[in-house]
Amino acid sequence: MTRYKMHLLVCGGTGCRASAADSITESLKESLQEHNLQDEVQVIMTGCFGFCEKGPIVKVLPDNTFYTEVKPDDTGEIVEEHLIKGRQVDRLLYEAPEGGKVKDSKHMDFYKKQIRIALRNCGFIDPENIDEYIARDGYFALGTVLSEMTPQQVIDQVKESGLRGRGGGGFPAGLKWEFAYKNQEQPKYVVCNADEGDPGAFMDRSILEGDPHAVLEAMAICGYATGADKGLIYIRAEYPLAIKRLKIAIEQAREYGMLGEGVFGTDFNFDVQLRYGAGAFVCGEETALIHSMEGERGEPTFKPPFPAESGYLGKPTNVNNVETYANVPVIINKGAGWFKKIGTEKSTGTKVFALAGKVNNVGLIEVPMGTTLREVIFEIGGGIKDGKKFKAVQTGGPSGGCLTEEHLDTPIDFDNLLAVGSMMGSGGMIVMDEDDCMVSVAKFFLEFTVEESCGKCAPCRVGNKRLHELLERITQGKAEKKDLQRLKNMCHVIADTSLCGLGQTAPSPVLSTMENFWNEYVAHVEDQRCPAGSCKDLMRYEIIPENCVGCTACARKCPVGAITGERKQVHEIDQDICIKCGACVDACKFDAVTIK
Amino acid sequence: MENVKLTIDNKQVEVPKGTTIYKAAKQVGIDIPVLCYMNLEDIGIENKPGGCRVCSVEVEGRKNLAPACATEVFDGMDVKTHTMRVINARRTVVEFILSDHPKDCLTCKKSGNCELQDLAVRLGIREIPGQEYAEMSTYKTDYSPSIVRELDKCIMCRRCESMCNDFQTVGALNAFNRGFDAAVAPAFEMDLQYSPCTYCGQCVAVCPTGALTEVDHSRDLIDAISDPNTTVVAQTAPAVRAALGEEFGQEPGTLVTGKMVSALRRLGFDYVFDTDFAADLTIMEEGTELLDRLKRHLDGDQDVKLPMLTSCCPAWVRFIEHHFPDMKDIPSSARSPQQMFGSIAKTYFADKIETKRENMVVVSIMPCLAKKYESQREEFSVEGNPDVDFSVSTRELAHLIREANFNLMDMPEEDFDRPMGESTGAGVIFGTTGGVIEAATRTAYEMHTGGNLDGNIDFEQLRGFEGIRKATVDFNGTPINIGIAHGLGNARKLLEAIRSGESEFHAIEIMACPGGCIGGGGQPLHHNDTTILKARQKAIYEEDKNKPIRKSHENPEIQTLYKEFLGEAMGEKAHELLHTNYFDISRKIEIS
C-alpha cells in the first residue's frame, strides 16, 4: 500500500460540488502528476466539512491548512507553493470576522466548540470507500453487538445512553426500539427517515453523503435489537448524491457481508432498500412516511396505533431519522456512559444544526447539547453579518419559534427550547438581524406550511391558509387591531385541533413572534408602520424639500413615472403610483429622498 | 370484552374497551357534532379520517383536543364536550370550512339536505370573519352521464373515497393535490367518464355537501310532458316505492306504490307502467338461459360457462367490463329490466297504441344513478333513438312532486296501467339483494322440475343483509349452489374465486349497492343510518307477499307478450330485443 505523506481532502458535499469540487479534485490530481507527487500526496473527496459559507473547501493534512473558496485554477498554486515549497497560500486561507488569516482549522472558531459524533466521519473519509469507514472502527459496533450482546442488552445500552430522536420530537430512541422488540409479530421493519424537509436544513443529507455506512450499520444494529430483517431508507429523490453514495455503500456492505444473509457469519439477516419520497414535508411525520412508502397518499393517520404496533404494511416498524442512527455505532463502541457525559442530563450527546441566515459562518455544526445559543451564534457562527444587531433566532424550522436576545444564554436542549416556546426540531437555526420584520418572518414560515400541508384536516388545510392571509394583510397595513385577537385565536385553535405535528406546530412562529415582538405587530396594525423597515407596502418614499435641488435625476430613473417636478423645483412622489423600488434613492446625489 | 369506565361531561359511562369517545357519549345521550365521520355499521364501513375536527373534545391531561370520532376511551378518562375551549375550537373550525365553501345554498341541489348546512345552523354561524379577502378553491365542474362533481363544495371528508375504494374497490376517487388545493377526484383529475367509475352513485349517497350529486333530468321530463305530440311513458323500479315515502315524512319502509302511481298520473305521464313487469320478463329470459347453461353443464358440455351471473345492475356490468374484462362472457346476456322495458315499450306497446318510437318518450324512475348511464349506452338505441330516453332518481321524482305542490300522502291509491303494469311478487323483490336470484329460482325450479312450488316460494336462505351469502337449493335431487353479493368489493371476492377456479357456484347474483337497489345512489339519503335500508328491504318482501301472483312465468301479460310478439324465450326476436353483449372497456378508459 502506498504510504502517502500528505492528504488533500476536498469537500464533496452537495454545496461544494455544485461549485466545482469535482473539477478541483481533477485538477489537483493533474498538478500532482505534473510534479510527480501522485505517490506522496493523496487526494480524497469527502463528505461535507460543514463550513459551507466559504466553500469549496480544500484541507491539507497533516498540517490542517484550511483553504476556502477554492477555484479549479487555484490548484496549481496549492501544489507548487504549499506541497512543494511548504508555503501556505495566504490568499486562500480563511479570514476571521475580526480580521486576520487563520492558518489551520484548529484555530478556527467555527470548529473549536464543536464535538463531532454524528458528523465524525464527514469531511474525514472517502464516503464511497468502505475500507476508510472500517479504518475508522466502522462496523465494529455491529460486530460487537452480534457476537457479544443480546437484543435486550443493545436496547438497554441505547436506553442508558439517553439518546433521543433527532428528528423533532425527541422521543427516547431506546424506548422506541423496545416497543418494536416486544411486539412479536413478524416481519418487522427498520425505517430510516431521510425525508429532511425544513427549509435550510441539510444535516441528514450531509451525513448520508459523508458517512453512509454509519447509518447502514446503525440500522442493522437496530434490526438485530428489534428483531427485524428488513431496513428501508425513505429518502427524498432530490438528494441524488446521497442516494448515489448510499447505493454504493449498500453494495459494498453486502460484498463484505455486513448486510444481507448471515451478517458477520452469524445467522442474522439484514438488508436495506431505498424508498424515494417526492419531497413532501409532511412525509417526515412517521405515519405519513409509512403511507408514502406503501404507495398510498402521503398523509398522516391518527395515532395510536403507533408504527411499533402497526407500521409499514401493518407490521411492527421502528422509525428513526438519519442523525439518530448515526449516533448509535458510537454509543455501542464507546459505551452509554461515555455518551451520557456529553450534553445535559435529559438531552445527552450532541446535536447537529444547520446554521443559516444573517450569521457570518453559515454551515453545518455539531455541538454538545447544552451549548448556549450565544456560543453557537457568536462564537461558532462568528456573529451577525455586516456588524448588524442580533434580533432573533428561529429554531426548529417552521414548527419552531423565534427566540430573542433574552434567550441567548439558554442552554440548547429539547426541554429548554420547548419551555421558551420553540423546539429542537430537526436542527434548523435561522438567525435574524435588525433588518428582519418579525411579522414577515412568521409569514415566511406560514407560507411554507401552507404549501406543505397535506390537506387532510380542516384546521391545517384551511386554517393555516387563513392565518397566512391575515399575516399578509398585516404586512400590507390593512389589518385592524381586532384582527390581532383573531389571529391569536386562530393560532390556538389550529394548534389545538390539527391532526398531526405539522398542523399543531404550524402556528408556532406566529405565536412566538407575537409573544416576543408584540409591538411590531401593533406598529403594523395601528401605525401602518414596519419597524424593521422591510414591509414594502408600508414604506413611503418622500422627497425632503430642503435637500432637493430639482435635478430631475430621480424623475428620470423612476420606472413608473411617480415623480413629478419642474427642473430646479422641488420634486414630489405620487404615493399612489410609487412601487417602492428604491431607484430614486440610488439616483439622488443630494440625499433628498427619504424612506419613512 | 373488557369494560372501561370514564366520565363524559360529568356523567359516568361504562363501555367496552376500544369504544370511541363519540360512541360512548351517544350512550349517555350526548350527541357530539360530527361532519366527516360516517359509520355504515351494517356494511362494515367506518369512515373516520379525523379530518374535519368538528368533533374535537377536551380530554383531561391531554395537551391538545381529541377527535371524539377516532379517539378510543381509556379507564378513568375525563372528557368534556362543552367547555368554551371546545365550543370555540368547533366554531372556528367550522368557520374555516365554510370560508372555503361556496355560499350559493339557494340554488344548490343539496340545500335543505346538506350536512354542512345543518351544522352551520346548529352552531349558529352568522358570519365568516375575513371572508372578504379569503381565497376560495376553484375547480372545474365535471358532468358524467350519471354524476356531477362540483369540487368547490368538497370538504375533504373522504366518505366518497371510503365507499369507492373500501366498499366498492373501484378506486375511481382519491384525494389529489396538497394543502389548500386538496380535493377528491379521479386519478390525474380526469373526468369521471374516463375513470374506472361504475356510476354506482354510492359516493353521491354519502356526500355530506353538494360536491357529488346526480345529473338532474327533471327539466327534460317537464319538457317531454309539456309536448302534446309526445307520448310519455313511465316505468318505476321496485325499490322506489319502498323509499319515496321517506321524502314525505314517512317512516322508512312505508310502501307508497298506489300513491306514487297516482302522483305520476297527476304529473302528466300518459302511461304509468311498472319496471316489475320487465323484471318478470327478465326472469323468463335469464331463467331460461340459466336452465340452458345448467342443462348443458350437467350433460357434460365443457364449453359452457358457469356460474352464470345476473346482469340487471348496470354499475355491476360496468365494473366487470372494466375490472374483469376477461370474464365478460360470464354474466347472463339478458338486458336489465329497465332496458327490456324500453325495448318492449318502443316496439310491442308502441305498435299497440299505434305510435312511432320517435314520438314516445320512455322515462324510468329509478333508485339508481347508473341507470342514467345505462340508458345512454349505444347498444340500447335504434337509429339514435334510445329505448329509454332518460332516467330520473327517486330523489328527483320527490322534488317534482313537491314542486307540483302535491302531498304524496294525500294522493289516492291507483293501479298501474296495462299491459306493462302487470307484475308478480318475483318482479318486486328485484329491489333487494337476493331478490333477483330468488325470483329466478322460483321460475327455474318449476321449469326444471316440472313441479309446482305452491306456497313454498319464500327461499329464506337467499335473503338477508350479509355482504356475501351462499345457499344450496335442491332442484329435485340436483343441488344448485347459489352465491349472492352486494357491494362491488364483495363481488370482487366472488369474481376472483371464479377466476382462480375455486368457485363452486352455478349462479350468482350481484348488486353494486348496499342492500341492492333499495340502497341505490338515487334513493332518499340515509344519512349514515343503514337501518333505513333494512326497513326498505322488509317493505319489498311485504309487497311480494301481498301480490296475488308471485312467480314471473305466471304473469298473464308476460304470457301474452310471448304469445303475441316474442315467441320463445331466448328465441330470435327475444334475442334481438332482450339480450346484449359486453365490452372490454379497461383499455379505453386508461388511454382516454
Next chain:
Amino acid sequence: MGKIKSLEDLKKKKQDLQKKVDLREKADDAESYVQIKVGMATSGIASGAKEIYDFLVEALEKRNVEAVVTQAGDMGYSYAEPTIEVTKPGEEPVVFGYVTKDKADEIIERYIKRGELVDGILPQNYRTIDEE
C-alpha cells in the same frame, strides 16, 4: 473482496487499513503526538530539506514513533538550513539546524525517544512558526 466472517476478521482488516486514515487521525489530534515541521522554503529545498522530510517520514514509521510531519515555509533561520522544529506533546518547540539524515536519525533516537539533549539546537527567537 471476501466477506468478513467475524469481529476478529474485522479487527484484522482494520489493522491493515489503519494506515489509510492514520495521517488524518493524527492531524486531527496533533497535540497528542510529536509534531515535526520541516522548513521548506526555497532556500530549504536547495539545502536538501525535501530529502530530510522524506527521510523523517520513513524513519519515524520504521521506529514506530507516532508523529506528525509537516512542511513549513521559511523558518527564519536561513543560515542554518535545513531546519526542523520538533514539538513533543506538552513541551515547548525546539528548533534544530543543519539537519542531515544522520542528524535526523539522532534527533529521533535521542531527543524524541529518550528525551536527551542533542547538539544543534538553535537559539529560540521566541516565536514559533504559528506566531509569525
